[in-house]
Amino acid sequence: xxxxxxxxxxxxxxxxxxxxxxxxxxxxxVCSHHFDERYLDHRLRFEDAVPExxxxxxxxxxxxxxxxxxxxxxxxxxxxxxxxKTGVQIIMGTGIYHxxxxxxxxxxxxxxxxxxxxxxDINVGIQNTGIRAGMIGEVGTYDHSITEREEIVFKASxxxxxxxxxxxSTHTHAGKLALEQVELFLxxxxxxDRIIIGHLDDRSPLESEVPLIYSLLDTGVWxxxxxxxxxxxxxxxGIQMPSDKDRLKVILSLIEDGxxxxxxxGSDVCKSSHLKSNGGPGFVHxxxxxxxxxxxxxxxxxxxxxxxxDNPAAALGF
Numbered sequence: 001x002x003x004x005x006x007x008x009x010x011x012x013x014x015x016x017x018x019x020x021x022x023x024x025x026x027x028x029x030v031c032s033h034h035f036d037e038r039y040l041d042h043r044l045r046f047e048d049a050v051p052e053x054x055x056x057x058x059x060x061x062x063x064x065x066x067x068x069x070x071x072x073x074x075x076x077x078x079x080x081x082x083x084x085k086t087g088v089q090i091i092m093g094t095g096i097y098h099x100x101x102x103x104x105x106x107x108x109x110x111x112x113x114x115x116x117x118x119x120x121d122i123n124v125g126i127q128n129t130g131i132r133a134g135m136i137g138e139v140g141t142y143d144h145s146i147t148e149r150e151e152i153v154f155k156a157s158x159x160x161x162x163x164x165x166x167x168x169s170t171h172t173h174a175g176k177l178a179l180e181q182v183e184l185f186l187x188x189x190x191x192x193d194r195i196i197i198g199h200l201d202d203r204s205p206l207e208s209e210v211p212l213i214y215s216l217l218d219t220g221v222w223x224x225x226x227x228x229x230x231x232x233x234x235x236x237x238g239i240q241m242p243s244d245k246d247r248l249k250v251i252l253s254l255i256e257d258g259x260x261x262x263x264x265x266g267s268d269v270c271k272s273s274h275l276k277s278n279g280g281p282g283f284v285h286x287x288x289x290x291x292x293x294x295x296x297x298x299x300x301x302x303x304x305x306x307x308x309x310d311n312p313a314a315a316l317g318f
Contacts, residue, residue: 052269063090074092099142178197196221196224
């Protein structure tokens with residue numbers, strides 16, 4: 001059976017995906033969950049997204065994975081409107097962030113109830129809009145251990161992924177608990193090629209994360225560098241983020257070792273300060289400056305196509 005990719009405007013063929021940013025946010029408001037000064041900047045709206053996505057498309061971008069978790073300002077109707085207005089294909093996730101941000105209504109739901117909710121979002125539509133999710137994510141853990149409630153969400157994600165065939169995209173806190181996430185999913189029967197582990201490029205020096213990255217690659221899952229364009233001290237994470245050149249050094253070494261078939265890329269735009277209009281890299285950086293730097297690093301066009309188009313098609317098709 002031919003695979004398809006589910007966007008907010010309907011299903012497309014996998015060969016129509018084009019250059020894909022596998023992790024970003026278009027409508028988000030983290031403070032809608034609870035007020036915290038660290039998250040005041042974590043807001044994006046329709047009027048922010050449209051000019052940014054028009055420029056993203058102008059420079060060759062075709063598809064974006066919108067992974068705003070429930071309870072943090074996700075808005076499927078507005079996201080669909082943005083897709084129609086800009087022509088950018090948007091794959092929307094259905095997910096629940098780490099426990100600090102769990103919506104009140106799911107805190108007492110059991111595994112099966114959450115799984116049913118995810119399945120309904122994928123097969124029927126999110127929040128009675130008829131706009132269907134095309135993946136599960138982002139689902140998150142935080143720092144020292146996977147909490148009981150986070151484990152429930154991950155088990156529910158596993159059930160929904162097995163039922164629908166979609167991929168699961170995760171949030172790690174700078175790579176922490178990544179192997180534990182994979183172990184949990186595999187134990188629940190999820191195939192490694194349905195698992196995308198995120199935020200493996202948060203921490204500088206990035207070379208220190210290489211042993212973890214290779215351990216993840218050995219399990220067969222997708223590894224994701226999804227902070228492309230970010231090189232600053234993150235007050236939220238409490239860490240210095242690496243440069244794109246540092247990312248590309250690691251990516252190039254992975255390619256040389258034959259792991260180009262397991263790498264996904266994204267930019268996790270999620271703050272007002274990330275927008276180009278506010279002095280940040282914006283959505284266009286992913287398809288313009290980053291691609292240019294990758295070519296300067298000597299990454300061949302055929303490999304770039306794999307990272308930007310073929311791998312997303314393989315990971316997101318179901």
